[in-house]
Amino acid sequence: AQSVTQLDSHVSVSEGTPVLLRCNYSSSYSPSLFWYVQHPNKGLQLLLKYTSAATLVKGINGFEAEFKKSETSFHLTKPSAHMSDAAEYFCVVSEGTGNQFYFGTGTSLTVIP
Amino acid sequence: DAGVTQSPTHLIKTRGQQVTLRCSPKSGHDTVSWYQQALGQGPQFIFQYYEEEERQRGNFPDRFSGHQFPNYSSELNVNALLLGDSALYLCASSLVAGTNYGYTFGSGTRLTVV
Numbered sequence: 001a002q003s004v005t006q007l008d009s010h011v012s013v014s015e016g017t018p019v020l021l022r023c024n025y026s027s028s029y030s031p032s033l034f035w036y037v038q039h040p041n042k043g044l045q046l047l048l049k050y051t052s053a054a055t056l057v058k059g060i061n062g063f064e065a066e067f068k069k070s071e072t073s074f075h076l077t078k079p080s081a082h083m084s085d086a087a088e089y090f091c092v093v094s095e096g097t098g099n100q101f102y103f104g105t106g107t108s109l110t111v112i113p
Numbered sequence: 114d115a116g117v118t119q120s121p122t123h124l125i126k127t128r129g130q131q132v133t134l135r136c137s138p139k140s141g142h143d144t145v146s147w148y149q150q151a152l153g154q155g156p157q158f159i160f161q162y163y164e165e166e167e168r169q170r171g172n173f174p175d176r177f178s179g180h181q182f183p184n185y186s187s188e189l190n191v192n193a194l195l196l197g198d199s200a201l202y203l204c205a206s207s208l209v210a211g212t213n214y215g216y217t218f219g220s221g222t223r224l225t226v227v
Contacts, residue, residue, distance in 0.1 A: 043220040090155055103155030
């Protein structure tokens, strides 16, 4: 069975400092992994995806994530936080084409000026 | 290029009533999935429609039903509303052969049951 654990419900960083949002997954097969961002009163926007290609995945707005099979992790990072990064972030796992997404409970990112 | 369009954006219903939510997928997409996002939680999968049939279903009661039309648009129906059905309902579209490349989500319908 698939599941996702986001290890921090809230993360607070200062503007210009690095961001690290942690995600561990459980999957019986080779998973597809995603990070989505949700700004208040907005829909979910895809940040990046891993689908069994390169383990270091680059996404939009300077975000990237590394797939580590041995650690079953898919942590999201950004070198320098911007005020506009404040939002809710969801780690998602899927087991391939046509299959449902399993969302984590989300990490709320606060960026302090 | 229009993304996923959902209507209405907000809705208030009374316990026991029925509600219909609508979704138009992104142009070129043929698969529609519905998710329920309770306050402070991650979205939970309700069901997925492809070729006008329900292909997968999450752990939701039969009060939740859906439909997909020939133009790929979709409806979510919820009968006998409970207070616990209050949530943001998200529609997501994709190509069935490409769901592992991610969905495109709409902005959702905020349903409040009173």
